[in-house]
Amino acid sequence: xxxxxxxxxxxxxxxxxxxxxxxxxxxxxxxxxxxxxxxxxxxxxxxxxxxxxxxxxxxxxxxxxxxxxxxxxxxxxxxxxxxxxxxxxxxxxxxxxxxxxxxxxxxxxxxxxxxxxxxxxxxxxxxxxxxxxxxxxxxxxxxxxxxxxxxxxxxxxxxxxxxxxxxxxxxxxxxxxxxxxxxxxxxxxxxxxxxxxxxxxxxxxxxxxxxxxxxxxxxxxxxxxxxxxxxxxxxxxxxxxxxxxxxxxxxxxxxxxxxxxxxxxxxxxxxxxxxxxxxxxxxxxxxxxxxxxxxxxxxxxxxxxxxxxxxxxxxxxxxxxxxxxxxxxxxxxxxxxxxxxxx
Amino acid sequence: xxxxxxxxxxxxxxxxxxxxxxxxxxxxxxxxxxxxxxxxxxxxxxxxxxxxxxxxxxxxxxxxxxxxxxxxxxxxxxxxxxxxxxxxxxxxxxxxxxxxxxxxxxxxxxxxxxxxxxxxxxxxxxxxxxxxxxxxxxxxxxxxxxxxxxxxxxxxxxxxxxxxxxxxxxxxxxxxxxxxxxxxxxxxxxxxxxxxxxxxxxxxxxxxxxxxxxxxxxxxxxxxxxxxxxxxxxxxxxxxxxxxxxxxxxxxxxxxxxxxxxxxxxxxxxxxxxxxxxxxxxxxxxxxxxxxxxxxxxxxxxxxxxxxxxxxxxxxxxxxxxxxxxxxxxxxxxxxxxxxxxx
DNA sequence: TTTAGCACTCTGCTATCAACAGTGCTAATC
DNA sequence: GATTAGCACTGTTGATAGCAGAGTGCTAAA
Numbered sequence: 184x185x186x187x188x189x190x191x192x193x194x195x196x197x198x199x200x201x202x203x204x205x206x207x208x209x210x211x212x213x214x215x216x217x218x219x220x221x222x223x224x225x226x227x228x229x230x231x232x233x234x235x236x237x238x239x240x241x242x243x244x245x246x247x248x249x250x251x252x253x254x255x256x257x258x259x260x261x262x263x264x265x266x267x268x269x270x271x272x273x274x275x276x277x278x279x280x281x282x283x284x285x286x287x288x289x290x291x292x293x294x295x296x297x298x299x300x301x302x303x304x305x306x307x308x309x310x311x312x313x314x315x316x317x318x319x320x321x322x323x324x325x326x327x328x329x330x331x332x333x334x335x336x337x338x339x340x341x342x343x344x345x346x347x348x349x350x351x352x353x354x355x356x357x358x359x360x361x362x363x364x365x366x367x368x369x370x371x372x373x374x375x376x377x378x379x380x381x382x383x384x385x386x387x388x389x390x391x392x393x394x395x396x397x398x399x400x401x402x403x404x405x406x407x408x409x410x411x412x413x414x415x416x417x418x419x420x421x422x423x424x425x426x427x428x429x430x431x432x433x434x435x436x437x438x439x440x441x442x443x444x445x446x447x448x449x450x451x452x453x454x455x456x457x458x459x460x461x462x463x464x465x466x467x468x469x470x471x472x473x474x475x476x477x478x479x480x481x482x483x484x485x486x487x488x489x490x491x492x493x494x495x496x497x498x499x500x501x502x503x504x505x506x507x508x509x510x511x512x513x514x515x516x517x518x519x520x521x522x523x524x525x526x
Numbered sequence: 527x528x529x530x531x532x533x534x535x536x537x538x539x540x541x542x543x544x545x546x547x548x549x550x551x552x553x554x555x556x557x558x559x560x561x562x563x564x565x566x567x568x569x570x571x572x573x574x575x576x577x578x579x580x581x582x583x584x585x586x587x588x589x590x591x592x593x594x595x596x597x598x599x600x601x602x603x604x605x606x607x608x609x610x611x612x613x614x615x616x617x618x619x620x621x622x623x624x625x626x627x628x629x630x631x632x633x634x635x636x637x638x639x640x641x642x643x644x645x646x647x648x649x650x651x652x653x654x655x656x657x658x659x660x661x662x663x664x665x666x667x668x669x670x671x672x673x674x675x676x677x678x679x680x681x682x683x684x685x686x687x688x689x690x691x692x693x694x695x696x697x698x699x700x701x702x703x704x705x706x707x708x709x710x711x712x713x714x715x716x717x718x719x720x721x722x723x724x725x726x727x728x729x730x731x732x733x734x735x736x737x738x739x740x741x742x743x744x745x746x747x748x749x750x751x752x753x754x755x756x757x758x759x760x761x762x763x764x765x766x767x768x769x770x771x772x773x774x775x776x777x778x779x780x781x782x783x784x785x786x787x788x789x790x791x792x793x794x795x796x797x798x799x800x801x802x803x804x805x806x807x808x809x810x811x812x813x814x815x816x817x818x819x820x821x822x823x824x825x826x827x828x829x830x831x832x833x834x835x836x837x838x839x840x841x842x843x844x845x846x847x848x849x850x851x852x853x854x855x856x857x858x859x860x861x862x863x864x865x866x867x868x869x
Numbered sequence: 870t871t872t873a874g875c876a877c878t879c880t881g882c883t884a885t886c887a888a889c890a891g892t893g894c895t896a897a898t899c
Numbered sequence: 900g901a902t903t904a905g906c907a908c909t910g911t912t913g914a915t916a917g918c919a920g921a922g923t924g925c926t927a928a929a
Contacts (some may be wrong), residue, residue: 242892244892
């Protein structure tokens with residue numbers, strides 16, 4: 184592609200992103216201060232159409248970008264330094280200090296959604312894959328035990344279960360030590376089934392606790408697997424955008440946001456891949472989201488996956504703003520999380 | 527109002543609820559197997575319109591209910607035994623056993639939304655008003671402390687804070703005992719500021735912990751006050767209903783569901799009132815919700831407020847199904863919660 | 870009190886038309 | 900060979916009109 188074509192394509196796409204109106208040759212000549220006529224631009228546009236970057240809404244309408252067009256645009260922005268640098272958003276993020284990672288990320292999503300008209304998404308840590316650091320068990324009530332799992336990330340997670348027989352806090356301390364010794368470094372929910380069964384035999388006097396705990400963890404796992412680990416903010420602003428006049432599309436997108444299994448898996452898988460973290464239209468491989476785009480950035484802390492933040496909007500998204508914003512915020516959050524854990 | 531008028535009004539409203547189409551005199555005669563002509567029904571309809579229960583969409587269209595009409599209808603259903611009895615929904619609710627109340631209620635909302643096309647809302651317990659039973663503090667890390675608040679309801683809530691100086695678990699146990707002794711029965715977040723300041727003087731050797739804790743609680747309070755205590759399921763199904771063709775209305779409702787302060791307060795206040803738990807259209811005193819209705823039922827456990835479940839839908843809601851359903855489910859949940867706490 | 874009959878009103882759909890934005894093509898020009 | 904002016908052509912959009920249909924309100928009779 185020649186330089187002029189690139190300039191025209193870029194201008195056409197960024198114009199459409201702004202106006203949501205198909206752009207024509209005349210407008211482009213004006214915007215670009217070109218010394219060529221609209222007819223020349225028309226020829227170029229036609230070429231860009233055969234290349235698959237632009238399309239017409241109807242015969243002899245102006246052009247709008249195809250998915251491939253957006254993809255080229257995003258790659259172009261990322262290649263050249265077309266991405267605006269975004270000022271840190273300290274002010275609103277400051278209150279996030281000491282918090283559980285999950286709460287922190289949810290708050291971040293709220294702040295982020297206030298900075299644009301799209302939907303902010305956070306994926307909170309996958310507790311199943313987290314390496315255990317230490318287990319604490321606290322006797323809350325006569326027979327109610329709070330289990331606190333502290334992972335290597337410095338983040339904690341709790342759940343409660345009922346004992347069948349009375350135990351003292353001292354006993355629970357011993358049990359906690361036993362479990363910690365066996366499971367340190369392992370992902371708790373994935374390994375506990377095997378380990379606990381083993382412990383039942385090894386420590387017959389605590390067999391009852393291990394059995395109950397084992398069953399409880401199993402039950403919790405199946406419950407957690409079906410429950411949300413995704414959090415969403417700013418839907419109401421997004422659906423005011425012109426593309427959401429289409430009720431069918433709106434319905435589809437909201438459905439995917441509510442029954443979030445697809446998005447959860449997509450984001451999870453993208454976190455570990457090494458792509459640019461932008462998914463455009465058909466790249467979702469999901470009809471319900473084919474009019475949308477998603478910008479994702481993982482949040483790590485001390486080399487461990489702490490979660491991810493992302494932005495879902497129409498394909499006609501202000502990539503030049505959103506991409507650096509998401510990166511900026513994920514960087515900041517990473518610092519906050521690392522700081523508070525002293526890693 | 528005479529009997530025939532009541533029959534006509536009831537039939538008109540329930541018909542509109544089913545069809546979403548204005549109902550006319552001819553249709554009513556058919557449906558009711560009346561031995562009178564459509565002209566007679568027309569006269570009655572006119573009367574019902576002057577009484578304020580029905581209105582026309584335009585001159586000489588069929589009738590649709592006014593807010594007052596819906597109100598009459600709901601009161602009528604509740605007065606007569608027009609409310610269908612709903613079979614218990616044990617199957618899906620069984621997995622909720624030992625869980626924190628918050629998780630339980632969220633799960634219930636999901637199940638409930640699967641039973642209809644409206645939005646299920648749950649309000650989780652207001653931690654600010656809960657009477658404290660006991661405080662546990664657990665040393666998680668070198669300087670990280672997990673605070674566990676157990677309330678009279680048997681429900682627990684945790685938060686984490688960082689110590690300024692090293693302390694042993696033994697010290698923390700003492701501190702926990704001191705706080706528990708002072709604050710038992712009080713609402714923790716509302717009282718802790720005052721109590722903790724006092725403890726700083728009373729126990730100089732623990733002054734530092736009490737100070738840090740005090741600041742932390744203050745920070746957490748302001749954070750929690752702005753955070754959600756509401757949870758929502760089934761929006762995507764609801765917006766497929768014909769009333770949500772109107773984009774403006776959809777936008778309004780989604781906004782209120784996202785920035786849920788209004789709904790949160792409304793539901794909270796209704797929990798303690800002694801009305802029937804149905805809010806219709808203008809009764810919201812909120813323009814954004816004036817095309818909606820809300821059915822709420824509180825969830826109590828051992829005399830204490832544990833939260834609330836509700837259903838938000840269009841005014842044209844299947845009250846005869848939703849009202850008993852919500853009550854049925856809230857009863858069931860109440861039993862589950864009470865059972866698990868052994869109260 | 871009820872009803873048949875009729876004029877009247879407003880919607881919702883379809884067709885038609887003009888304005889217009891923008892294209893594609895051709896032939897002329899640099 | 901690249902560029903451009905000119906023009907015919909295409910499809911959208913918005914306004915307007917016409918028409919069938921559903922449903923009412925009113926009147927006069929039963």
